[in-house]
Amino acid sequence: MRSLVTCLIVFLTAINLYAQTDTTPPATPQNVKSIDYELHIDVTWQPNTESDLAGYKIYKWDRTAFKFVDSVKKYRSFYTDWIGATSVSNKYKVAAYDNSGNISPLSAEVTTFTHAMSDSEFLDMTQRAAFRYFWDWGDPNSGIARERHEPNESDVTNTSGGGGFGVMAIIVGIERGFITRDEGVARIKKIVNFLANTIQKFHGAFPHWFNGTTGKVVKFGKYQDGGDIVETSFMFEGLLAARQYFDGSNSDEVYIRSTITQLWLGVDWDFYRNGYTGLYWNWSPTYGFNIPEGGSFLFHGWSETMITYFLAVASPTHPIQPAYYKSGWGNEGGNPDIRYKGGPKYGYQLQVGSDYGGPLFWTHYSYMGFDPRGKRDLYANYFVNNHDQSMINRAYSIANPKGFVGYNANCWGLTASYSLPSVYYQAHQPGAEDNGTISPTAALSAMPYFLYEADNYSLDAIKYFYRTFGQKLWGDFGFKDAFNLTYSDAIKDKNGSIIGYIPGEVFVNNYLAIDEGPIVCMIENYRSQLLWKLFMADEDVKRVIASNNPFFPSSDPSTDVKSETSLPTEFVLKGNYPNPFNPSTVISFFVPKTERVSVVVYNLLGQKVKSLLDEEISPGEKSVSWNGTNEVGDTVSSGVYIYKISADGNFYSGKMILQK
Numbered sequence: 001m002r003s004l005v006t007c008l009i010v011f012l013t014a015i016n017l018y019a020q021t022d023t024t025p026p027a028t029p030q031n032v033k034s035i036d037y038e039l040h041i042d043v044t045w046q047p048n049t050e051s052d053l054a055g056y057k058i059y060k061w062d063r064t065a066f067k068f069v070d071s072v073k074k075y076r077s078f079y080t081d082w083i084g085a086t087s088v089s090n091k092y093k094v095a096a097y098d099n100s101g102n103i104s105p106l107s108a109e110v111t112t113f114t115h116a117m118s119d120s121e122f123l124d125m126t127q128r129a130a131f132r133y134f135w136d137w138g139d140p141n142s143g144i145a146r147e148r149h150e151p152n153e154s155d156v157t158n159t160s161g162g163g164g165f166g167v168m169a170i171i172v173g174i175e176r177g178f179i180t181r182d183e184g185v186a187r188i189k190k191i192v193n194f195l196a197n198t199i200q201k202f203h204g205a206f207p208h209w210f211n212g213t214t215g216k217v218v219k220f221g222k223y224q225d226g227g228d229i230v231e232t233s234f235m236f237e238g239l240l241a242a243r244q245y246f247d248g249s250n251s252d253e254v255y256i257r258s259t260i261t262q263l264w265l266g267v268d269w270d271f272y273r274n275g276y277t278g279l280y281w282n283w284s285p286t287y288g289f290n291i292p293e294g295g296s297f298l299f300h301g302w303s304e305t306m307i308t309y310f311l312a313v314a315s316p317t318h319p320i321q322p323a324y325y326k327s328g329w330g331n332e333g334g335n336p337d338i339r340y341k342g343g344p345k346y347g348y349q350l351q352v353g354s355d356y357g358g359p360l361f362w363t364h365y366s367y368m369g370f371d372p373r374g375k376r377d378l379y380a381n382y383f384v385n386n387h388d389q390s391m392i393n394r395a396y397s398i399a400n401p402k403g404f405v406g407y408n409a410n411c412w413g414l415t416a417s418y419s420l421p422s423v424y425y426q427a428h429q430p431g432a433e434d435n436g437t438i439s440p441t442a443a444l445s446a447m448p449y450f451l452y453e454a455d456n457y458s459l460d461a462i463k464y465f466y467r468t469f470g471q472k473l474w475g476d477f478g479f480k481d482a483f484n485l486t487y488s489d490a491i492k493d494k495n496g497s498i499i500g501y502i503p504g505e506v507f508v509n510n511y512l513a514i515d516e517g518p519i520v521c522m523i524e525n526y527r528s529q530l531l532w533k534l535f536m537a538d539e540d541v542k543r544v545i546a547s548n549n550p551f552f553p554s555s556d557p558s559t560d561v562k563s564e565t566s567l568p569t570e571f572v573l574k575g576n577y578p579n580p581f582n583p584s585t586v587i588s589f590f591v592p593k594t595e596r597v598s599v600v601v602y603n604l605l606g607q608k609v610k611s612l613l614d615e616e617i618s619p620g621e622k623s624v625s626w627n628g629t630n631e632v633g634d635t636v637s638s639g640v641y642i643y644k645i646s647a648d649g650n651f652y653s654g655k656m657i658l659q660k
Contacts, residue, residue: 165517
């Protein structure tokens with residue numbers, strides 16, 4: 001015993017001596033840059049790789065010296081500073097520090113400048129911030145999204161559904177230049193390797209929650225300790241899109257595709273019928289399908305589960321019969337089935353569901369990969385229905401029948417999210433479940449349903465939320481999950497029933513993966529339709545759509561997008577961002593119809609510098625980038641340059657400043 005104590009003392013002494021003698025500071029952070037917005041700025045840098053890295057310290061110029069202002073943890077390589085006004089310039093430097101308290105020399109300084117933003121900049125800003133939830137807050141071992149982020153960061157539970165949304169967000173991050181393709185490949189490889197070799201699976205299905213290190217189930221509720229077929233479908237919505245996107249011939253991308261295929265073939269969707277003509281949500285190795293307190297049940301639409309039934313039919317190895325889509329998702333034979341029985345609400349006639357349609361996440365989760373445009377099954381044209389439910393949700397907020405503070409044409413959005421502190425989480429929706437809580441993801445993720453509208457009500461909401469509520473609502477990962485301007489909390493009796501409310505306001509300082517993912521992905525489906533294109537290109541998806549079974553029957557030709565006639569009829573130049581710029585800028589514009597478009601850069605003498613685009617392009621929001629080089633690849637000098645765009649026989653131009 002004495003020898004054991006002696007060894008322990010020697011060991012602890014050695015650790016203490018090491019801590020005392022570790023005087024080597026981390027490397028100075030490199031590639032420090034700024035991303036300037038309207039009312040705030042981001043300082044970013046290349047992450048350090050030291051094993052004992054603790055974090056980073058931020059220094060800001062106070063007109064006499066660089067003074068320490070804040071620290072960020074090691075897994076974040078960005079710092080957000082809320083300025084609160086435009087045309088404000090500041091300078092920053094960054095240092096790294098380790099677990100022994102050693103601090104690196106300060107980085108090179110970076111200068112920031114807030115400025116009025118274009119529509120494209122607002123979209124970039126919103127997507128980039130929400131993307132960081134999955135990139136910076138993703139589990140370091142599994143790579144998969146964590147369920148939530150709260151200020152104390154104590155809950156690091158991983159989530160399958162939000163993880164699938166995160167896979168799609170990483171694809172968007174690559175396309176938008178937030179990360180490199182190599183960085184994205186490495187993260188997706190880590191994710192699919194964890195899903196194939198570490199996480200517990202139950203007849204091929206993933207659990208709702210799990211430990212990001214061991215892969216073991218984390219119970220959802222008191223009893224759910226097995227497979228969740230709905231969360232699994234959200235993960236595969238992302239994985240099938242990734243199988244299309246990572247199409248390279250290198251070993252890492254081949255591994256990603258082959259591993260996703262292995263996982264896809266392994267899901268026994270038919271097992272989750274439990275012998276019935278629909279699907280059961282959960283299966284438990286402890287309780288089977290008889291999970292206590294309603295932990296599993298035969299589920300039907302209208303809800304977030306259309307994608308689950310669709311993928312169950314699409315499975316090449318363990319499918320359910322197409323007829324079970326009707327009896328399951330459609331609840332045919334049930335009372336009632338999913339067809340809408342009521343009349344118009346605020347002038348919009350729903351096709352499925354009841355009342356006001358429900359919380360808006362029902363129009364998001366299944367349609368982040370599945371493109372609903374012009375797609376109709378036996379029950380609805382889902383693009384039209386989702387558009388109309390979004391419009392009803394907004395119109396309800398404008399009408400504001402309960403008189404809540406703040407509801408208006410730009411401040412809307414009811415869906416499942418964090419709620420009042422004592423309520424914690426609630427599926428907010430028009431009617432009884434409306435307690436005055438606005439969830440930004442609801443309005444923002446409706447964006448693609450305004451693709452053919454003259455006004456984009458989601459973009460209007462972004463600008464309003466940002467400019468009106470500022471840093472109350474904006475945090476490290478963008479718009480926080482929810483806010484309530486009428487009540488600061490609910491009052492409950494000893495049985496947990498709400499008996500009153502406390503006047504005031506509350507901005508929930510938390511984030512949820514299932515709310516952050518739709519923001520990134522649905523904005524991208526508005527901007528480029530990227531995820532819709534990828535998912536719909538999957539061979540198993542195409543096979544089901546082409547089969548004319550319960551999906552899109554040829555006997556019902558009503559597949560037109562109702563609002564297509566409201567497509568803007570004119571070319572719109574949205575400008576370039578950033579401006580001034582160094583080393584590159586992006587020129588954005590909207591094309592109303594397929595046409596030939598050319599973009600050419602000139603200097604102030606009218607001399608051609610570089611042709612950026614000259615080809616026929618399809619309708620939608622488009623962009624081209626210029627990296628400050630001429631036709632032969634030489635970098636041009638600082639100064640003012642003009643870009644000219646030719647489209648449909650007309651010319652448009654803008655001024656941009658290259659500032660080195």
